[in-house]
Amino acid sequence: MTALSHLKGIIFDMDGTLVDSGLDFAAMRVEMGLRPGIPILEQLGELSQADRTAKEEILHRHEFEGAKRASMIDGADRLLQALAKEGRPMAIVTRNSTVTTRHTLSFLNIGHYFDIVICREDGPHKPDPWAILEICRRWKFTVDEVVMVGDYELDIQSAQNAGCPSVLFTEGKAPSSVEGNELATHVATHFDELYYLLAPREDSI
Template sequence: MNYNRRIEAIIFDLDGTLVSSSLNFQTIKQDIGCPADSDILNFVDKLSPAQHHMANETIMQHEMADATHAKALHGARSLLRFLQRQNIPTAIVTRNSRQAAEIKIEQCQFNISQLITREDALPKPNPQSLLSLSKHWDIAPQHIAYVGDYLYDVQAANNAGMQSVLLTFGSDKPYQNLADFCFDNLLHLHASLALSHTQQAHCQ
């Protein structure tokens, strides 16, 4: 597969992209009184200070319980090692809490130092976190790919002017036409990146 533009850096979502997750968002919404069709983080932001604190505590309980059972998805470590060998910068941008995200990263032994959580920047699909990495790396957004498994990931990449890569894991998603590229899993993404790298090397 030919990428739209040369990829010089890759940013990943975390849950459902690099690691397994058993978070049940419908249950979390019920526990904090969030309507089923509302975004959890947007809902919490509009609560009173006391309600905001209680809702965040509930969400954290769910996230921490999930973090203790998280496992690296098949192909995640080999893909990250490949990118490291190619000197391609990597980072994680997640709507998860920093505490839970750091546990998952350490538990799965991912060698990624750049992590942006909902506590660090406006959450996806806002592009703020992605654009901050673009500035930090001094790499134009169009030469960065953002990899995720959900609508917010595709929207965040598109909003930032980056290349959006959607992992479908064999299931058609109603928004996959919004993504620049779709792959069944991380192994297929790895193979495509390796082929693209080889082709670029032959052209030099």
């Protein structure tokens, strides 16, 4: 039995974890006139409604352009197939918009894998634990029966805030180069490592 094989449900971040949309967040901040190095949604939350609306139009444009060119991260589809065969439910928690997320999942034909998809309009977004707790409520699982898999500090923080295990997926980067890596309960640098952490019954991907 591997580290996470006992878990009942798997929660994934989308962009950067399963999907590559090629979003340049630094360029997005520059175009929106936002401060560097600070998450975009948090900065938008500080603005007046008029200013926020104007900047959200820029955000939506970048996100939707990313959705139209999105591709699967190597190994992600094979992992989803293997987990689906096991019958463990899967969910997505993303800070992307509902429109962008639906387009991406449809474009890549992977929406059918996920029982639940929670986007930024649905409630408090990561690092708030609300989405993880809401998924547990719908699945009727306890927080220690699920895992949050993501590539960014906010994913890991949301898991820590919810009290569930987490996997930081670095897509080949050194874990030490990712902010918040020390908060993750597990780390996977490639999908083969993630595959064996989650323990699908097939021998290999």
